[in-house]
Amino acid sequence: MTKMLASVRDRREVEIVLKGGADIIDLKDPDNGALGAVAPETIRDVVDFVAGVRPVSAACGDLPMEPEVLLREAGEIAATGVEYVKIGFFPSEHLPECIAALKGLAQQRKLIGVLFADHAYPDDLPAAFKEAGFHGIMIDTANKAGGRLLDHLSPDRIGGFIKSAHDLSLMVGVAGSLEAPDIPRLLVFAPDFLGFRGALCENQKRNAGISEEATAKIRALIPEERTPATDASRVDYQLLAARGYFPSPEDSKLGTDKIFVRDFVLPVQIGAYSFEHGKAQKVRFDVTADVLRVTLNPEDMRHVVSYDLIMDGIRTIVARGHVELAETLAEQVAAFILENPRVTRVVVRAEKLELGAGGVGVEIERRREAQSASKPRRSSPDTGAGAGTTHAHGGRKGSNS
Numbered sequence: 001m002t003k004m005l006a007s008v009r010d011r012r013e014v015e016i017v018l019k020g021g022a023d024i025i026d027l028k029d030p031d032n033g034a035l036g037a038v039a040p041e042t043i044r045d046v047v048d049f050v051a052g053v054r055p056v057s058a059a060c061g062d063l064p065m066e067p068e069v070l071l072r073e074a075g076e077i078a079a080t081g082v083e084y085v086k087i088g089f090f091p092s093e094h095l096p097e098c099i100a101a102l103k104g105l106a107q108q109r110k111l112i113g114v115l116f117a118d119h120a121y122p123d124d125l126p127a128a129f130k131e132a133g134f135h136g137i138m139i140d141t142a143n144k145a146g147g148r149l150l151d152h153l154s155p156d157r158i159g160g161f162i163k164s165a166h167d168l169s170l171m172v173g174v175a176g177s178l179e180a181p182d183i184p185r186l187l188v189f190a191p192d193f194l195g196f197r198g199a200l201c202e203n204q205k206r207n208a209g210i211s212e213e214a215t216a217k218i219r220a221l222i223p224e225e226r227t228p229a230t231d232a233s234r235v236d237y238q239l240l241a242a243r244g245y246f247p248s249p250e251d252s253k254l255g256t257d258k259i260f261v262r263d264f265v266l267p268v269q270i271g272a273y274s275f276e277h278g279k280a281q282k283v284r285f286d287v288t289a290d291v292l293r294v295t296l297n298p299e300d301m302r303h304v305v306s307y308d309l310i311m312d313g314i315r316t317i318v319a320r321g322h323v324e325l326a327e328t329l330a331e332q333v334a335a336f337i338l339e340n341p342r343v344t345r346v347v348v349r350a351e352k353l354e355l356g357a358g359g360v361g362v363e364i365e366r367r368r369e370a371q372s373a374s375k376p377r378r379s380s381p382d383t384g385a386g387a388g389t390t391h392a393h394g395g396r397k398g399s400n401s
């Protein structure tokens with residue numbers, strides 16, 4: 001289950017997000033940096049007020065990477081009685097000592113190591129946090145005026161970060177100026193929580209006050225319960241359906257809309273020839289998906305199937321590495337899109353652009369079986385597609401790879 005973390009600065013804001021259904025109450029002063037600390041008295045007051053109804057976390061401030069400073073400040077926040085202590089780590093040659101210095105405190109409180117997507121770190125940091133006894137890790141952005149998380153990290157890298165944390169049995173959170181359309185894109189990777197401040201505020205300005213309406217909008221996009229996942233890389237579509245993302249069978253009388261992605265060109269490691277190995281070549285993707293409508297008046301992300309999901313899926317499949325055949329690639333994309341129970345039919349065209357004067361490739365059409373069109377299900381990539389109905393090659397180059 002992915003939880004909703006709401007960053008607030010005082011008790012008045014706590015009341016709004018509690019009422020709005022936030023799962024984790026996170027104390028942070030947005031006027032004081034990415035992880036601005038709230039005064040310990042305020043934190044204590046909030047811990048008393050929340051009284052265990054929800055877990056409370058608190059940030060320690062944007063601190064210098066000095067072991068004794070981190071230990072002192074984190075210790076002060078831990079002493080307020082919060083469940084989670086969020087500690088930001090900025091790139092530094094002293095990171096290993098800083099993380100190791102918190103080993104003792106990690107035995108007493110759940111520490112969350114926060115990394116920033118707009119900075120670069122060594123790959124082995126999650127393992128260092130695990131080794132020091134941290135409870136979890138989180139990715140956020142440091143420069144709140146510098147773009148959203150997804151401006152800094154591609155979906156597959158975010159998915160990789162989440163997976164690396166889960167492989168180490170670390171709790172993992174994702175934040176960074178997230179907005180409503182980002183939510184379905186990130187739920188795909190099943191993080192333990194998504195964190196918000198700006199999106200919960202008046203006019204999405206993180207230094208303005210928390211808005212009841214904005215909080216309700218974000219809450220509505222995150223399923224509140226979840227059945228145990230068998231594959232952490234997949235969305236729990238059953239739950240999303242329950243939250244209104246997907247139509248009931250009656251709603252499917254509303255018919256379908258087509259969503260499409262056109263001329264989406266990515267470098268892809270593809271080809272059966274030896275000269276095609278060890279390098280990438282441009283492939284153009286064109287995708288059209290028939291999507292069951294859920295309402296006559298689409299108003300928010302629950303009512304649509306985002307074309308972002310199609311592009312994210314293609315990027316993720318491409319990032320897996322070399323594929324011999326355009327047909328394989330197209331099948332994988334079609335299967336990925338048909339995992340979404342609102343999609344009844346998909347046409348995928350994958351066209352290699354660098355094998356000469358023209359394009360070569362394949363276009364496939366795949367449908368979901370009629371009876372399961374609106375039924376949420378969890379499927380393996382191979383079972384997502386129904387029986388193929390059309391399979392058109394563009395084979396001017398002789399090979400269909």
Ligand SMILES: O=C[C@H](O)COP(=O)(O)O
Pocket residue numbers: 005007026028140141144175176177178195196197198199206
């Ligand atoms: O921990 C989550 C952060 O408070 C997110 O803040 P933001 O949405 O303004 O980037």
